Amino acid sequence: MRKFKRGLLAVGLLAGVAFSGVAHAQDNEPIKFGLLQDFTAVYTFVSGEYNQGQQDYLTLINEEGGVDGHMVEAIVRDTGNEPQRGIEAYNRAREEGAILVDFLSTPVSRALVDRVLSDEIVMITALHGRGDASAGETFPYIFPMMATYWSQATVLAQYIKDNEGGLEGKKIALVHIDSPFGREPVPVLEDLAEKEGFELSTFPYPSPGNEQSAVWSEVRRFRPDHVMIWGAGGGQPVSVREAIRNGIPADQIYSVVWLAETDVENVGADVMTGVKRFEAVSTGTDNPILERIQETVIDADLGAGEADNVGTTYYNIGVATMAVAVEAARLALETEGAPLTGPKLKAGFEMIKDFNAERLMPPVTITAADHQGGGAGRVSQWNGEAWEPVGEWGAAYQDVVQMEIDAGAKAFAEGN
């Protein structure tokens, strides 16, 4: 009997040690984010710098002690912008414990909408994917978390209204790549044209946009007061060049968010001077987070890429996406406790309030209903040396944007 009691005690002690070990392990379990992006096909113009910014920010967080003691682990894989490879990468990342995925690819993220909703995995779709995913009640696990293309169009229109003598009676040309992304702002701009009394004409060019001369001859005949260019990658410098060649003043060219330093280099810094663009995140290194990355990550040789990329447009966007995601994880751990899961992280995202990543981005407030986070941004202008903000952070015409979000979300809900 005495032997039995001793045995029982030993088993109890062992179990206690084991359980405390499990609890300890759970307490410090790493948080895994799947950065499953297109490094070899269509999004190559952005994915290198964007992903580098994401990884460098996560390294900074880890070097500073993690999120409440939890390290953040990035699972990085190439999808080649192919939905099939994206699904495969997603399955593997999920098996490895990822609770958040970022595809930075509209075709891949669209293909995985139903999967992440049923698997309860958070998918962030900053500056890509479907705009109607802003409707949090219909898309509970999808977070655009920055201004959608609809909101970008309205911010640009608001800027023209406030700074270029109003919109009424003006002629605006939208020159866009002939794809769902390129056509995305059309309904919102049509609504605004009716509301504000300007004339809108759209000019699509075929993908990938390396030849646009015929389109711009037509644009010139339209005699627009302002031109919005809506493309990405190699098509963007071609658009700027053709616009200027056809006599459109550089300061009347407004671009979607995808216009960056590489495009300036291609067009020529002097030729680009005056061109404006939508800006979702500050550019440059004059920011506490970027300074800490430089000091803790880059100078310590822990960076994920070339040091010259730190502070570029797409690098900073990558940093901002992870800053929001880490903030969501911090809030989730604070209120829900470890270990983090998809539903807990979702709840963390929906608790984010007025978060601006130490002035890196406009204040973002995400709620259960609004996963866009307010739709704010600003306009910046190339001044010959850098992108200089020419407006304040803010959102515009969100009533018009909301109509599009509601219509898209309703159609999705009816289709499911």
Next chain:
Amino acid sequence: MAYFLELVINGALTGLMYSLAALGFVLIYKSAGVPNLAQGAIVMLAGYVVWLIASFGIPVYLAIVLGAVVMFGFGLLTERILLRRMVGQPIIMIVMLTLGLEIFLRGFGPGMLGAAPKSLDLGIGLAPIIIGDIFINRAYLVGGTVAVLLIGASLLFFRTRLGTKLRAVSDDHVSSWAVGISVERAIGISWGLAGIAAVAAGTLWGSVQGVDWTLSTLLFPAVAVVILGGIDSIWGVLVGGLLVGILGSVIPGYLDSIVGGGTRDVVTSLIILLTMMIRPYGIFGREDIERI
């Protein structure tokens, strides 16, 4: 009328620039009888090579010359390492090989040298040449002129001793072997020349749009050019390029605003389909009649 003429002129110049990509395709087909589906990716690689050489501070026009040497060597090596092993294999296997090469190069170039578009400044002014109400794109004018010169040089080359050997090889490999012509060497040279044509295409298109993977998409209009002009005809490259360019400019110029865009790729596709249905050998292509 000015609008129509502007579409015609800029379309013709654009088409001639497509011809540069198509020229390499025809040079290889003429000697080896292989439809080279990697030609778009070779154009992209050539753009990267010129950019890489220029990035060492070498003047861009010297970089183009050095790039031509490198790409000629690349063409020779491709033939020696890949194509020669395929002698005697069914043509479909060789076509699949070129497709594999295309996929490899499209990943290799951006993978090794960075995916962001690279700037290639040839110093061509941005201001258009204005004649009345017609704006002519200066970069395309330079590109079109280079295309005409290279096509002319190719026509002259096929009248030289070496060119005559290549023509003989294109006519009949076995007979060429029988009279002592090194067929392998001739095919290697044609791959090398295709590499040089790719340098012209990659540099000129790269200066317009930046050097990145999208240069490889020039394969599609290049294929339309060679199918329309004739897959084994240098003259066909010139005429096919002009027609593809003009039709791809004028028709979308009038139709896009009515149908909401996207007609240029439709025009290019229709050119391919209609040519295959009506005149499978193209305008200047040689119709082979075989005894069965």
